Amino acid sequence: MIMTWREAFWRQARSDHRVLMHLGASGFEACHRLHFYQMATEKLAKAWLTSPAAVEPPPHVHKGFVRMLQIIKSQPGVRRRLGYSNAAVFARSINALLDLATNVERLAPALAAGSRPNPEYPWRDAQSGELCVPAEFHFPAFDPRNPQMAKLDKLVLALLTNFA
Amino acid sequence: MAGQSPNGIRRQAELLAKENREADPGIDKVFWFPDTNEVRLVETSLEVPRADDGLVHPFYFAPAPQDQLPAPSAIALIRPEEVRQARLPEGWGDWPDAVELVK
Numbered sequence: 001m002i003m004t005w006r007e008a009f010w011r012q013a014r015s016d017h018r019v020l021m022h023l024g025a026s027g028f029e030a031c032h033r034l035h036f037y038q039m040a041t042e043k044l045a046k047a048w049l050t051s052p053a054a055v056e057p058p059p060h061v062h063k064g065f066v067r068m069l070q071i072i073k074s075q076p077g078v079r080r081r082l083g084y085s086n087a088a089v090f091a092r093s094i095n096a097l098l099d100l101a102t103n104v105e106r107l108a109p110a111l112a113a114g115s116r117p118n119p120e121y122p123w124r125d126a127q128s129g130e131l132c133v134p135a136e137f138h139f140p141a142f143d144p145r146n147p148q149m150a151k152l153d154k155l156v157l158a159l160l161t162n163f164a
Numbered sequence: 165m166a167g168q169s170p171n172g173i174r175r176q177a178e179l180l181a182k183e184n185r186e187a188d189p190g191i192d193k194v195f196w197f198p199d200t201n202e203v204r205l206v207e208t209s210l211e212v213p214r215a216d217d218g219l220v221h222p223f224y225f226a227p228a229p230q231d232q233l234p235a236p237s238a239i240a241l242i243r244p245e246e247v248r249q250a251r252l253p254e255g256w257g258d259w260p261d262a263v264e265l266v267k
Contacts, residue, residue: 006224048223051238059221063213068223070212071241074187076180077228087187163226 005054009047010164016040017160024144031119031134034142038107038119041065041156048072048163062108066101069094072159081162082155097152103141104152168201168235176235177203181265184239192244195262197252203237204256205265208244215242220250 020036045064050057072078073094076087084090105111112118115126119134142149174196180203181194190211197204206220215221222238242250248259 048225049221051222051224052226052236059217059219061216061221063216064221067212067221067241070188070209071223071239074184074191075225075239076183076187077225077231077233079187080231081228087183091187 004050004052005057006047006050006052007164009043009050009058010160013040013043013047014160016043017156029135030139030142031137033144034107034139035119037142037156038104040160041101041104042108044068044156044159062110063105065105066098069098069101078163082158093151094155097148097155100141100148100152170198170200173199173201173203173235176233176237177205178265179232180205180237180239181207185267191241193247194265195247196265197256197262199256201235203233203235205237206240206242206247206252206262208247209241210243212241212243214246215250218250220246220252220256222253 016036017040020033020040023033023036042062042065045068046058046061048068049059049061049064073091074087079087079090082090084093106116107118109118109120112121112123114121114123116123117132117134117137117139119139122131122133124130125132144150144153177196181196184194184205184207185191188209190209191207192210193208195206197206204222206222220240220242222240225237225239227234227236238253252258
């Protein structure tokens with residue numbers, strides 16, 4: 001069977017996610033886990049942005065993850081597959097994660113523009129004027145022990161596991 | 165999906181419009197673009213940013229017959245001011261082809 005663009009993006013998103021799980025347990029600097037987190041979520045969104053019949057790759061956008069969450073929060077098929085019977089409860093659970101997801105989306109170096117924390121390239125802090133190195137930055141907002149981050153982690157894993 | 169009747173596609177479009185609005189009160193207008201195989205919806209909300217590229221980017225969902233969604237669906241969320249301005253995906257027709265599904 002010929003692989004579709006959609007399937008290819010699902011597979012790569014899952015692989016990125018496996019790497020981030022490995023990195024999370026390895027003791028490497030937080031930036032490396034976040035790099036794969038941003039990439040996995042971007043590809044997850046692109047998989048859903050791609051028609052199963054598409055003969056072209058998905059659009060070249062970095063801002064798909066939040067839009068994806070804004071759409072799936074009201075989709076009954078997605079909600080039920082994730083085990084939620086109540087539409088309002090499911091929508092609220094997603095809404096509560098949108099700010100954090102927006103920050104994940106902004107980790108893409110193309111959106112950080114050299115002036116905001118990102119997991120790949122050094123940047124100059126806008127307030128202090130000092131150069132910052134991703135490997136030496138702790139990214140406290142994305143600590144996996146943060147309850148919101150743990151919920152987002154769980155949702156991303158469920159989406160990668162339950163859909164294709 | 166082969167075998168979907170036009171009425172079946174429309175019923176699914178109306179069901180999705182209703183469920184989407186119930187789950188997300190921020191959704192205002194829902195436009196249905198008729199197609200024989202797929203449910204195609206463009207919904208408006210003030211909670212989403214304007215697209216950078218002027219295009220409508222739908223998200224594509226597989227059929228879920230167990231949820232009364234036997235046809236695949238493609239759903240986009242845009243800002244109200246992008247209606248009739250944003251370019252539709254290839255094969256969706258033009259904005260005058262849209263059927264507004266009212267509340």
